[in-house]
Amino acid sequence: MDEDIRLSAQKALLGCISRGLRAVSIERVGKVIKWRCIFASEVAKESQSEILAEAATVVIADFDSPMQIEEEYIVVRFRNAENEPPNKMLHLRHIVFLRHERDGYSELASDT
Numbered sequence: 717m718d719e720d721i722r723l724s725a726q727k728a729l730l731g732c733i734s735r736g737l738r739a740v741s742i743e744r745v746g747k748v749i750k751w752r753c754i755f756a757s758e759v760a761k762e763s764q765s766e767i768l769a770e771a772a773t774v775v776i777a778d779f780d781s782p783m784q785i786e787e788e789y790i791v792v793r794f795r796n797a798e799n800e801p802p803n804k805m806l807h808l809r810h811i812v813f814l815r816h817e818r819d820g821y822s823e824l825a826s827d828t
Contacts, residue, residue: 720779725740725810728771739815741811741812742775743808747781753787757793
């Protein structure tokens with residue numbers, strides 16, 4: 717069942733990803749699907765949450781039994797100040813989208 721929910725979420729996200737979205741994760745607990753979208757800014761959240769809510773609806777439609785969805789749209793800035801380390805994002809069980817953030821952030825680049 718975990719594969720079904722991950723594939724459903726990735727299919728639903730096609731065409732819904734834009735620059736301000738940092739991550740999307742999903743988890744099924746019984747008849748509840750939890751859907752968490754993390755944005756880089758409040759502006760991104762306000763402009764994109766409706767599109768991602770539609771994607772969440774597509775996920776629910778893929779399941780036969782009556783399911784509920786708990787949607788969460790939050791802002792986690794990359795960092796709060798220039799010299800601070802990046803803020804950590806908390807994800808649900810399955811990450812279905814994660815933005816690449818190493819380029820332009822020297823502290824995340826590997827030392828190889």
